[in-house]
Amino acid sequence: MALLRNARRFLVATAATTALALLVTGCSSAAPPSASGNASSAPAANRSITFIPKQLNNPYTDVVLGGGKKGATAAGFAKSNVVGPLEASASSQVSFINAETQAGTNAIVIAANDPDAVCPALTEARNGGAKIVAFDSDTNPTCRDLFVSQVVAKDVALIQVELIAQQIGGAGDIAILSATANATNQNEWIKYMEAELASNPKYKDIKLVAKVYGDDADTKSFQEAQGLLQAYPNLKGIISPTTVGIAATARYLSTSKYKGKVALTGLGLPNEMRKFVKDGTVTEFALWDPAQLGYVASFAGKALLDGTITGKEGDKFTAGDMGERVVGANGVVIVGPPTRFNKDNIDNYNF
Amino acid sequence: MSEVLSAEIGAGRSTATRVLTSRGAVMWYLVLAVVIVLSLVVPRFASARTAGFLLLDVIPILMIALPMTLVIITGEIDLSVASTAGLTSAVMGVLWARGMNIYLVLAVCLIVGLLAGAFNGFMVTWVGLPSLAVTIGTLALFRGLALVVIGDNAVANFPRGLTTWATSKIGTTGIPVFIIIVLALIAIFAVVLHLTPFGRGLIAIGFSKEAAEFVGIDVGRAKFYLYVATGLVSSMAGIFWTLRYSSARSDNASGLELAVIAAVLLGGISIFGGKGSIPGAVAGVLMIGVINYALRLQRISDVVLIIVTGTLLIASVVGPSIFEWLSRARHDRRVHKDLTITANTPLSPAS
Numbered sequence: 269m270a271l272l273r274n275a276r277r278f279l280v281a282t283a284a285t286t287a288l289a290l291l292v293t294g295c296s297s298a299a300p301p302s303a304s305g306n307a308s309s310a311p312a313a314n315r316s317i318t319f320i321p322k323q324l325n326n327p328y329t330d331v332v333l334g335g336g337k338k339g340a341t342a343a344g345f346a347k348s349n350v351v352g353p354l355e356a357s358a359s360s361q362v363s364f365i366n367a368e369t370q371a372g373t374n375a376i377v378i379a380a381n382d383p384d385a386v387c388p389a390l391t392e393a394r395n396g397g398a399k400i401v402a403f404d405s406d407t408n409p410t411c412r413d414l415f416v417s418q419v420v421a422k423d424v425a426l427i428q429v430e431l432i433a434q435q436i437g438g439a440g441d442i443a444i445l446s447a448t449a450n451a452t453n454q455n456e457w458i459k460y461m462e463a464e465l466a467s468n469p470k471y472k473d474i475k476l477v478a479k480v481y482g483d484d485a486d487t488k489s490f491q492e493a494q495g496l497l498q499a500y501p502n503l504k505g506i507i508s509p510t511t512v513g514i515a516a517t518a519r520y521l522s523t524s525k526y527k528g529k530v531a532l533t534g535l536g537l538p539n540e541m542r543k544f545v546k547d548g549t550v551t552e553f554a555l556w557d558p559a560q561l562g563y564v565a566s567f568a569g570k571a572l573l574d575g576t577i578t579g580k581e582g583d584k585f586t587a588g589d590m591g592e593r594v595v596g597a598n599g600v601v602i603v604g605p606p607t608r609f610n611k612d613n614i615d616n617y618n619f
Numbered sequence: 620m621s622e623v624l625s626a627e628i629g630a631g632r633s634t635a636t637r638v639l640t641s642r643g644a645v646m647w648y649l650v651l652a653v654v655i656v657l658s659l660v661v662p663r664f665a666s667a668r669t670a671g672f673l674l675l676d677v678i679p680i681l682m683i684a685l686p687m688t689l690v691i692i693t694g695e696i697d698l699s700v701a702s703t704a705g706l707t708s709a710v711m712g713v714l715w716a717r718g719m720n721i722y723l724v725l726a727v728c729l730i731v732g733l734l735a736g737a738f739n740g741f742m743v744t745w746v747g748l749p750s751l752a753v754t755i756g757t758l759a760l761f762r763g764l765a766l767v768v769i770g771d772n773a774v775a776n777f778p779r780g781l782t783t784w785a786t787s788k789i790g791t792t793g794i795p796v797f798i799i800i801v802l803a804l805i806a807i808f809a810v811v812l813h814l815t816p817f818g819r820g821l822i823a824i825g826f827s828k829e830a831a832e833f834v835g836i837d838v839g840r841a842k843f844y845l846y847v848a849t850g851l852v853s854s855m856a857g858i859f860w861t862l863r864y865s866s867a868r869s870d871n872a873s874g875l876e877l878a879v880i881a882a883v884l885l886g887g888i889s890i891f892g893g894k895g896s897i898p899g900a901v902a903g904v905l906m907i908g909v910i911n912y913a914l915r916l917q918r919i920s921d922v923v924l925i926i927v928t929g930t931l932l933i934a935s936v937v938g939p940s941i942f943e944w945l946s947r948a949r950h951d952r953r954v955h956k957d958l959t960i961t962a963n964t965p966l967s968p969a970s
Contacts, residue, residue, distance in 0.1 A: 318918075324920065324921065324922075349918050351915070351918050351920075352921075353921060354921045354922065354925070355874065357870055357873055357874070358773075358864065358866055358868050358870060358871060359860070359863075359864045359866070359871065359872075362864060363672065363676050363911075363912070363915055364915060366668075366672040366676075367672075367912075367915040367916045367918070369668075370663055370666070370668050370669070370672065370916060371663065371916065371918075382773060382864075382866050382868065383773075383775075384773060384775035384864075384865055384866040385773075385864040385865070385866040385868075387775075387865065388782070388786060388863075388864070388865060408775070448870070449766070449770070449771035449869065449870075450771055450773055450868055450869075450870065455771065481771075
């Protein structure tokens with residue numbers, strides 16, 4: 269009797285779980301399997317490209333990926349996919365890379381959360397024939413073919429220091445509110461900012477008093493901004509070299525007594541920053557056009573697959589409407605100079 | 620409940636039947652059913668690569684799930700496991716970067732795990748604080764210590780031999796070599812829980828702490844040992860994590876504690892204590908791992924993935940409760956009927 273009952277329970281449970289598994293995987297199983305096995309042997313018409321951003325559901329990433337998808341279509345990829353983790357932690361991207369390796373994806377475009385953690389998985393993908401393009405945030409140079417960089421890292425750092433110096437009148441305490449403590453590009457910019465503050469006599473009266481990390485999470489960044497102003501009552505300005513951080517900090521400042529008194533600059537998206545520029549919380553900030561980053565990365569992937577470039581210094585490829593790009597030292601491709609946004613020009617941009 | 624029922628009906632059920640219809644066994648049937656279905660439905664799922672990537676993904680969860688099963692069976696919890704793994708990773712990175720012999724580094728890492736576990740155990744058993752409160756505290760504390768130890772740096776240049784060993788496969792089977800260590804751990808924990816008086820004592824503690832004390836079980840010492848074991852195994856998982864991703868960072872394995880607890884509960888271990896098995900926990904880990912992997916292979920967003928995991932978890936907790944309620948209702952009805960019959964017939968000697 270008990271055995272019978274248990275058998276029935278087992279059957280019901282099996283049926284339920286199987287149905288669930290079918291339901292969740294079945295919806296996309298209609299898609300034909302892409303070229304598997306040796307990824308590089310795929311004919312040009314049947315190529316696939318996959319973007320792996322640092323994390324999904326990040327407004328900046330969405331703009332980059334929008335450009336990437338557009339570029340992928342223009343570059344003639346038959347299929348372009350976006351996969352990625354919900355949290356920007358070091359190892360979270362690895363299983364996505366593995367799945368792409370298994371799917372035989374031809375070009376993988378990745379913004380690495382950690383330059384080394386993704387390396388073994390990328391190497392395995394390359395051994396399978398895939399071409400690896402890093403964009404936005406570099407991997408260890410040995411594990412990718414090319415790195416498509418927004419702008420020269422030093423320029424990004426210098427423009428932010430220059431902006432904050434103008435806004436606080438060249439003297440006073442400032443702080444940096446960054447993304448995660450390990451973010452490759454933010455840390456590189458911060459390094460240049462610190463060097464510039466220490467070496468340039470123009471900035472000798474500016475003192476960097478704190479570096480805090482909002483982890484590219486809105487709430488955490490908001491709280492860190494709040495904490496900064498409580499801990500450093502003499503704070504004159506904040507640099508936030510990340511779009512999530514600057515938007516959260518601006519939101520805090522705009523509703524606090526510090527509005528207009530504590531300067532805020534950094535890297536932000538015009539659409540997110542528009543109201544803070546108009547209400548006087550933020551005077552001027554900077555960014556490049558993130559969509560171009562994805563666009564150029566797609567064409568870099570195509571050129572690598574065509575075999576027209578290998579990623580060595582001096583290689584040239586055409587990035588669709590954006591014209592020719594040259595590969596620099598260490599396989600780095602530069603997209604363009606940063607743009608400054610203020611109340612006079614912000615309405616000309618929509619991203 | 621069905622156990623009680625069958626005991627009343629008579630000793631008709633053999634040990635084999637009981638084992639084959641236990642919750643743990645049912646979980647294994649479900650895992651097999653899901654694997655078979657996914658192999659048929661998801662292209663490329665049935666391959667040696669899947670075995671390799673999937674097992675590498677679940678190894679840290681699988682390892683920590685073993686001592687966690689024992690902890691949860693006694694009615695306690697340990698939320699600090701992922702932070703212990705992160706702290707281990709940080710210590711490993713710093714010591715290696717300072718030039719310490721790698722095997723000495725590994726030994727120190729295990730000691731860090733032991734101490735972390737012993738601290739939890741001390742606070743829970745001798746200070747007598749609730750484990751939930753203690754381990755929420757150490758979750759933050761150990762992660763904080765990891766940040767103090769390694770800061771925002773990442774150490775990546777571990778000996779190549781070790782990092783390749785951590786991800787190497789047994790021949791062409793695709794099964795990672797490291798799984799042998801995991802199998803040994805599974806065997807140890809299964810024997811301890813199911814075949815020793817100590818293990819039976821743990822189940823007794825979970826049912827009723829007072830009753831267990833009355834029959835002479837040293838509840839405090841048992842729990843202390845469990846926390847030490849959890850700390851030790853967590854540090855082993857931290858070492859594996861660091862080698863697998865060849866990157867030691869403060870945020871390694873963050874959030875892993877929830878994955879572990881979800882898998883353990885899915886495996887039929889009661890959050891109220893007193894019920895559960897090691898095979899069940901292993902099946903729970905595999906179930907979540909397999910479904911996650913298949914979804915990633917199909918490029919289904921992680922958003923869907925966490926919804927599926929959450930739903931499975933709730934189903935696994937609520938399902939048995941509903942089932943129990945139904946069978947109790949049926950039992951009560953039958954007893955009620957029997958009572959009316961016996962009330963109408965003359966009393967017979969006790970059966």
